Amino acid sequence: MDLLRKRHAGITRAVTVGIAVLLQLIVTFLAAVLLQEYASWFYLVLQIFGICLVFILVNDGQTYKSFWIIIVLLLPVFGLFLYFMWGRKRTNSKEYRRYREVIAKGLKYKKQDPDIMEDFRQLHPNKAQISKLLLHYGFPLYENTKVTYYDVGEKKFEALMNDLRQAKSFIFLEYFIIYEGKVWEDIKQVLARKVQEGVEVRLLFDDFGSLMINTEEFRHELAVLGIRFSIFSPIHEGTSRLTFNYRNHQKIAVIDGNVGYTGGINLADEYANIITRFGHWKDTAVRLEGDGVWGLTSIFLEMWEFSKGYEDLDYTKYRPQYSVPCKGFVQPMADGPANNPHNPIEETYTHMINKARNYIYFTTPYLVLDQKMVDDLCRAARSGVDVRIITPRIYDKWYVYMVTVSNYGPLLENGVKIYEYKPGFIHAKTAVADDECAICGSINMDYRSFYLHYECGVFMSENDAVLDIRDDILETIKKCERITYDMWKKRPVHQKIIQWCLRLFSPIL
Template sequence: MGIVRSKYYGILRAVTVGIAFFLQIAIMIFLAVYLMRYSIIIYFILEIVSVITVFALVNNAESYKMSWIIIILVIPVAGLFLYFMWGRKRINSQYFKKLRESDAQMMRSLKQDDSVVQDLEKRHPNKVQISRYLRKEGFPIYNNTKAVYYKVGEEVFDAMLEDIRNAKKFIFMEYFIVSEGKVWNDILEALTQKVQEGVEVKLLFDDFGTLRINTHTFRKEMKRRGLEMCIFNPIHRDVTRMTFNYRNHKKITVIDGNIAYTGGFNLADEYANYIVRFGHWKDSGIRLYGEGVYSFTCFFLDMWRIASRNTDVKNEDYKPQIHIDEPGYVQPFMGGPHRNPHNPTEGAYTRMINKARDYIYITTPYLVLDQSMREDLTGAAESGVDVRIIVPKIYDKWYVYMVNVSNYGKLMEAGVHIYEYTPGFIHAKNVIADDECAICGTINTDYRSFYLHYECGVFLSEMDAIKDMKADFLKTLEQCEEMDLVSWSKRPIGNKMMQGALKVLSPLL
């Protein structure tokens, strides 16, 4: 089912792009054959419309805006069609109003303990600015929280299933992709058992990510089992509002308010290597236990209020019921298109890179960089920081891989080390810096995560989990092939041309 879903997603996007270019060519032929006398005037009018559309982009993030400007001005007919499908803010103002209201309710619940901040500033003055930035965006930092890092999806699901089976009060699960198979079936049976024991279960899934499984039969079965389920941002409600953007890409499980999971994994068999799609699937995840879990509880309920249209759900009803003494700090955060152009997902990554002194290690499946992020990485490397990035050797989307490769050159010229994971597909989304801090979450280094999707992650400081993340990165390097500038520059001319064209289309990918 996961393979079918991925193919459907790719076909749908390819067909849409194909239609756009067909319209472009058809209109040009029509003008040339039937309206030759007026073709220049009509094409000029199309360019005027394109320019007007370009002005509508002025409030978007700079790199995202510039990519769309190039597309629209170079191919006005196809560019306009693609922009109105994927580029513009299609969520109506009423929707954003509700989202802001829910966000405000969430932020009122997330209060900062000043003593934690003071302690952090004494112990880690070099990394205070990262935490300060996230606090300014409304996300408190916590102590008294234990973090456990998992280096593959199999480990995550084993631990999560055990915690689900031990749940006493409630279970919240928010995921982008759900597919039939062992992972989902095991979780579904465990959830059903907990409902029978009186545990409250809420499930929140993205509509696009569950396109194949989200049928009337599926929804009826969830209801029969006593599971509350909501679908986020339906894409088919009516064709005039269909959008492929603004997907809920977050992965969150919260159990009893005391335990939370997040990471790159979805609820599908490929994430645990029960099925093989692109070689070995290398993912990662993290488990929090303690006070810091409350932020993830609030993140879930924030989206639940929107999807369920139930504004009576109160964050305070689901507070943690434990207190532990644990060293270190955790700072969960989230982002989404309603926060553009100042999205915390990109902001956290940018500040991690710019504040690194010794090294910055990144794992990501998609290296679709905007100009700002590229300059941050090259600037760090040119300043003597050891910058290493692991990306997949075996890719899930050939066109994204082509854009990945197109970005290698500028990075390697500046001294960035790029490695391709040879056993398969690396899907982990981690950033580690200076043995002092790290981020683990759902955030890819691409336009979608930084500008278009709802994402989440957790910033870690002074925790053993950071050592585990670094050890996993270095161990993974042993299974990677380092890219070199000479070989990259000698790649076939056809690849260079294709990569250049696809790079222009980066916002669509």
């Protein structure tokens, strides 16, 4: 009964937010109509301004602006209002200036050991350029870090619970989605016990992703338990923008600075296949132990300060306490809309594609790419690189799946191999190339991850996890159906029409 009451409160909040957004649209539309009818000269000025805006967007050179070009052209005044509320860049806003200040502070605590970078360059001159790119954006390369790869959420949660129980100093958790259920209840009980033991516990979660749980009762419970929490970008503070844009999609757990996790797994029961939503939920994560955990810790601290807006933390308190001598390199990385148009993670993916010599494999729940990345994938395939992408057969969002399928065409035509995971929904976000390097993180291959959300992941090389990711993808392919170009061309006509229409909205899906 208590769980039902909490879910009812979450549903009420979600409905309230939906109504608020709908009212905002209605008011904006009515304002545009009234201007057209009673202020024709002002309406004409806005139309001219809209045409000028289209020219600016066309010259911007970024594909994801195409949606707004269409909206402004089709709905001259209403579309213009929508763009200024929800579409324009805010790179000079107070929010983004604060983000850049926090990142600048974090850079003081992240120094690259030049010997480590040189060791990597000697081993892989080709792939070392990827690491140098990430270093340029403030993400050092680390050695002395043990990496464990988890091919399903059940394994990740088992390991995470064991690490949480052993925490002595602090626990940091950062997730896009928290949802009531066994996973969250088990973690919450451990966190409450650790607070009683004197462990510092911080929880950072996204307001939109955790919309159903983030009620007054939930926040009161966290406060009573002594769990310090921060809500990223509260929806009631963002009524002037689309609430599902500019979200914190990162997934990070850090225990005592010595152990860290990231990947695609949120704190909800479906991620551990405790409940079934879309068949078998296939997801992945990595566990770092040693020096490289500092990369994840600093990302968390930066996002915490950014979210809080006023807290000034002493980063040195949270450094790793020991190294784990072992082979390999790791490079935790992060990204967000404040970096547009230079996006570290998108550029890292592009570099991996262009530098692959033998093969490059991806898993992603959504395949909504800009033309440049499509061209890069096609060029790699035409050059003889074995390019494979796994997407879901059972989807969570039908409209995104329709766009995903519509994007298969040029890729298949140029030799990219696409597989759909038949047992259920593949939510894993991984990439691996040439047995030499891999990525595991929160990054989907879509506009939202590359341009509109805050994301994180780990670039890794020369450790066992690289081959574990490769083997897992090859094993997963056995449970997939390969999609051929002929199959794709034979889609029903009505499906092609729907997909063509939805592709116009790709940048905001």
